[in-house]
Amino acid sequence: MIDNDVLNLREMGIHHSPVEQALMILSKAYPDMTWEQLEALSIGERDARLLAVREQTFGTTLNIFTTCPKCRQALELSLSTVNLRSPPPAEAKDSGHKFSMRIDDVKVRYRLPDSTDLEAISACMDLDQARKLLLDRCVLEIHDIEGKSHQPITKYEEIYSPDFVTALARQMAEQDPQAEVILNLKCAECENEWQALFDIASFFWTELETHAKRVLSEIYILARTYHWREQDILALTPARRKWYLEIATA
Ligand SMILES: [Zn+2]
Structure with missing residues (x-):
């Protein structure tokens, strides 16, 4: 840039x-x-x-x-x-960010959080509310052990046990390691x-x-000293801008 x-x-x-x-x-x-x-x-x-x-x-x-x-x-x-x-593991590359995993007696299909999720949870009042909203957004499907689909998942809050949330968060972090440095x-x-x-x-x-x-204060000094226009000052190479600044402030 x-x-x-x-x-x-x-x-x-x-x-x-x-x-x-x-x-x-x-x-x-x-x-x-x-x-x-x-x-x-x-x-x-x-x-x-x-x-x-x-x-x-x-x-x-x-x-x-x-x-x-x-x-x-x-x-x-x-x-x-x-x-x-931290590049993602090879299997995460062609997944389209969608994965499944088995936690206790449910199979969950989910996607990795993206910027729309971060924006959505930024309005949350506390961590609990943010976690719940993130799950609601990123969990796509939940199947029980008999393969019965549970949707909409918001009705199945009992599934979101602390262990479930921890396991899912750990799995997401492994598939998208650059998200947390x-x-x-x-x-x-x-x-x-x-x-x-x-x-x-x-x-x-x-x-x-x-x-x-x-940069703005440099432009101000150069414009005041030499009466150049902003665009002309920005067009100078960094070395020349520095040189003219040194003279102007000497
Ligand atoms: Zn110290």
Whole structure:
């Protein structure tokens, strides 16, 4: 993405949800795909593509700032996007995101969560409600042991035992591993070790916003100094823009 794309993206996405912002990035990077196709990517597929766009835009090094939950020490770590990749297992590739599994005495057919599901559960008040809604959306069919189909599944809440939910969530995570990236962190100060989820969608959007603000202030300085138009400043190579900025601010 060039700077003009980043500025447009930030402007378009400013009042949108994080789910939509992630799709807007992909829509810019994959112009041949429709919004519906992008929405239907599993979360792992979406995040693998976001990682690729991030690599093309800002490179493979990620600088993460966090705080030790035990001693509150600020930590900065640098990691490579290459180490965050978890490709799906071979059998998940041609499945169209639809799978079945047997849990206790029911056979369940389900699909992997996608962006439409994330958007739907973002309005939920708590985790329980979100989990229930996600099941309602992603479980396609439930058959009992005699092969009798139970639909609509919302009538069969008793099937959603904690064990059922845990087993299904584990299976989904195995089939779409990129959807959940966990970082193993260690504090240099107190040696506390903990795990944190890494969400490429929000991380990348924040980076794009920071970058956009920096570009806008550069444009402001150059336009004020040389009376150039925004489009002409954006057309400069990064090296030339930097050079003119150095002179303007010397
Ligand atoms: Zn610590």
